[in-house]
Amino acid sequence: MTYNILIAGVGGQGTLLASKLMGKVFLERGYDIKVSEVHGMSQRGGSVVTYVRYGEKVDSAVIDKGEADMLISFELLEAARWMSYLKPDGVIITNTQKMNPMPVITGQAKYPEDIITKIKQSGIKTITLDALKLAGEAGSARSVNVVLLGVAAKYLGLDRSVWEDAIKTTVPAKTVDVNLKAFGLGYSVKED
Amino acid sequence: MKELMLGNHAAARGLYEAGVKVVSSYPGTPSTEITECVAEYDKNIIYSEWAPNEKVAAEVAFGASIGGARSFCAMKHVGLNVAADPIYTASYIGVNAGMVIGVADDPGMHSSQNEQDSRHHAIASKIPMLEPCDSQECKDMTMLAYEISEAYDTPVMLRLSTRISHSRSPVEKGERKELPLKEYVKNPGKNVMMPAMARARHIFVEERTKKLVEYAENSGINKIEAGGDIGIIAAGTTYNYAKEALGEKASYLKLGMVNPLPAELIKKFASQVKRIIVCEELDDIIETHCKKNGIAVEGKNLFSFCGEYSQSVIKKAILGVVNEYHAFPEEIPGRPPVLCAGCPHRGLFYALKGLKVYVSGDIGCYTLAAQKPLAQIDACVCMGASISGLHGFNIARGSEQAKRSVAVIGDSTFIHSGITGLIDIAYNKGISTVIILDNSITGMTGHQNNPANGLTIKGDPTAAVNLEALAGAVGFNSVRVVDPYDVEASKKVITEELEKAEPSLIIARRPCALLKQVKHKKALVVGDECIGCKACLQVGCPAISVEGKRAVIDSNQCVGCGICKAACKVGAIKEAE
Known part of the structure; x- marks a missing residue:
């Protein structure tokens, strides 16, 4: 069986590091893997999504509605946007940080209220955390991505050390400590 | 150990291993990283450059090929329109050392102004076109393209798409094959295209196409995978979607070469299955070819000419199966890309x-x-x-x-x-x-x-x-x-x-605000003068919003450019003290 992870966020949030680390870890463990990214126009402050699929043999590189086992969302509205891509028995891990998109800034649209409650009403297992705050505690607001990876790692069934080793060999040397701390803080997040 | 590579990186690796010496491109999403990746090699191994446009890039590649070095140019689908002029006639001339044109289509228009299908250019210019389905094939087919180019005396197109160019999958690396520069021999009958010479070369091109059809029929680049009663003809990413959607329920004719297309092989495949369906994003090129050859295929009666496909699209169209999912109960505001703060x-x-x-x-x-x-x-x-x-x-x-x-x-x-x-x-x-x-x-x-x-x-x-x-x-x-x-x-x-x-x-x-060498000022702040008129929102900066009755500037995003000051009528936006 193929395990499907959808990583959603806002262009510039560093979603690609999470998929890069996943790619490295799963490939090293002998899985077939495909990671699909979108570059170019949608990078700049737009909604961005990365698909990670791994298993014995992976054909398609994309994930469609109702197919993801896990949704990792870097921003709250993006969790609402992409939740339909999740299987009914999938899990959502979402940052509670809110970033207003341009239609909301200009007053053409409203940022929905009580997103978490409304997502939970669907019955989907949902883990929420203030990843920005935890990233700050780790020492850098830019480590939001690794905080979220830390939360996800707990559900991906591999030893914690596997991820920590991947972080050590992937991120720039001077950010290793911050990222390991960020990972640990994410890993310790409890289900609410 | 295999390496996880972007399709574009794998194509670049293929260029390296194939002994390519000259690469000239103009950037265009989703093709850009091929050339960026090539630029990481030493210039004495592979020379690379950004050309002013795709036409120049293709002409540089053409010249290098005549000059005896394997050459390459990359572009997005609309870039191929710009480069079409030299490419259509380079088709008549053929090559000295191999020449390959990488073209990346963008079904779904993630970053493009239209959704054109570059296969039309391959057909019209009578140039063979290969289409890989993953990163390993990106590398392998890039290398194969040079063999075909030199064996058949033709430029070759490598067709990529957003999902192939921008997906990572495992690739086995090999060694570079260093090739000597081929001899240049003056040959106006082949290399100077004016009417008298071009007439002869057109005849050559038609003969070449016949030989390439034989290659398409027999070389194994197009393969039948026997399985269930449903017969699927597909190439590239659509082949992956079909495999994912139908698995053992179907048999597959996977096309690695999408121009020219085989006819006998398709007829043989059709005889082995009960129902035969062409899955192809964008235009009905394979379908039309099948029908022209009397093969009763289904295709666009089931699928759209517009947008990307996926395994779900194919499952729904062929099996009538739809995935279950929970949608958010309210309308969700869009998040379009915007000009950056400080742009x-x-x-x-x-x-x-x-x-x-x-x-x-x-x-x-x-x-x-x-x-x-x-x-x-x-x-x-x-x-x-x-x-x-x-x-x-x-x-x-x-x-x-x-x-x-x-x-x-x-x-x-x-x-x-x-x-x-x-x-x-x-x-x-x-x-x-x-x-x-x-x-x-x-x-x-x-x-x-x-x-x-x-x-x-x-x-x-x-x-x-x-x-x-x-x-x-x-x-x-x-x-x-x-x-x-x-x-x-x-x-x-x-x-x-x-x-x-x-x-x-x-x-x-003024330089792009995202360039590393650009020094930013401190974030601006909104003073008590703010009357909540929202005039500053008219500059469309992602760092400014209005909360309650007052404008707020996000200090994480603001780079102090001050454009919003021009919009504020009461002088409320100012430098932080």
Whole structure:
């Protein structure tokens, strides 16, 4: 069986590091893997999504509605946007940080209220955390991505050390400590 | 150990291993990373460059091939239109050392202005086209393309798409095969295309196509995978979707070569299955070919000509199965890409907003100014067309219109194909006003150097196009430079130039705010003077919003550019103390 992870966020949030680390870890463990990214126009402050699929043999590189086992969302509205891509028995891990998109800034649209409650009403297992705050505690607001990876790692069934080793060999040397701390803080997040 | 590689990186690796020596490209999503990756090799191993446009890139590759070195050029689908002229005739000439053209389509238009299918160009230019389905095939088929190119005396196209170019999958690396430069032998009958020679070469091309059809039939590049009763014909990413959707329920004819197509192989495949369906994104090229050969396939009766497919699309169309899912119960506001906080283009467009002029737009980050709240682009069709399109618009509507209209074009796009439009205006006595948004980089495709910024693909200093001198040389005598962060000054200069009864060029010059060397100021703050009028929201900056009755500036995003100050009527936006 193929395990499907959808990583959603806002262009510039560093979603690609999470998929890069996943790619490295799963490939090293002998899985077939495909990671699909979108570059170019949608990078700049737009909604961005990365698909990670791994298993014995992976054909398609994309994930469609109702197919993801896990949704990792870097921003709250993006969790609402992409939740339909999740299987009914999938899990959502979402940052509670809110970033207003341009239609909301200009007053053409409203940022929905009580997103978490409304997502939970669907019955989907949902883990929420203030990843920005935890990233700050780790020492850098830019480590939001690794905080979220830390939360996800707990559900991906591999030893914690596997991820920590991947972080050590992937991120720039001077950010290793911050990222390991960020990972640990994410890993310790409890289900609410 | 296999390595996880982007399709584009794998294609670049294929170029390396195939002994390619010359690569010339113009950036274009989703093809850009092939050339960026090649640029990481030492120039004595593979020479690489950014060309001013795709036509030049293809001509450089053509010349290198005649000169005896394996060569390559990469482009996006619309770039192939620009390069079509040399490529169609290079098809007649063929090659000395192998020549491959990488073209990346963008079904779904993630970052493009149309959804054209580049296979039409392969058919029309009678050039064989290979289509890989994952990163390993990107590498393998890149290398195979050179074998075909040299064996059949033809350029070869490698067709990629967003999902192939921008997906990572495992790749087995190999060694580079270093090739000696092939001998150059003068041969006008083959290399000089004028009527007498070209007539003979056209006959050659038709014979070559017959041989390539035999290759398509027998070489194994197109393979049958026997399985269930449903027969699927597919190539590239669509083949992956079909495999994912149908698995053992179907048999597959996987096409690795999408031009020319086999007929006998398809007939053989058709005889082995009960139902035969062509799955192809965009146009019905394989389907039409099958029908022309009397094979009763299904295809676009089940699938759309528009957008990307997926395993779900195929499962629904063929099996009638739909995935279950929970949707969010309310409408979700869109999150379109926007001009970044601190983007110099914003200042210029905010200045234009106050002038209420017709804006002839072009291709680049600044096309985003078409969206609200700036909403400043009236038309945008292709690279370079802002200038020539403005000229036509003003001729149609008269000289008074020319005082209320401008063209806006980025530095790289101007070099690509804006210069000829500028010449057209000067030569034909136009009086249009052209604005070059010079941010010293090719921005939208992810920061590539270009002939206007004085840096090569490797970041080495080189000659920079002097835009002011160039404009003067073609007959623009009124050339002004403005800082787009200074909205009032920009407005004043534009107004003055619009009034002139001669053609004018305004260069709005300030580097992209995302460039590493650009020093940012401290974030601005909103003072107690704020009356909550929301005028600042009209600059469309992602760092400003209004909470309650007061504007708020996000200090994480704001780079202190100050454009929003021009919008604030009460002077509430200021530097932090």
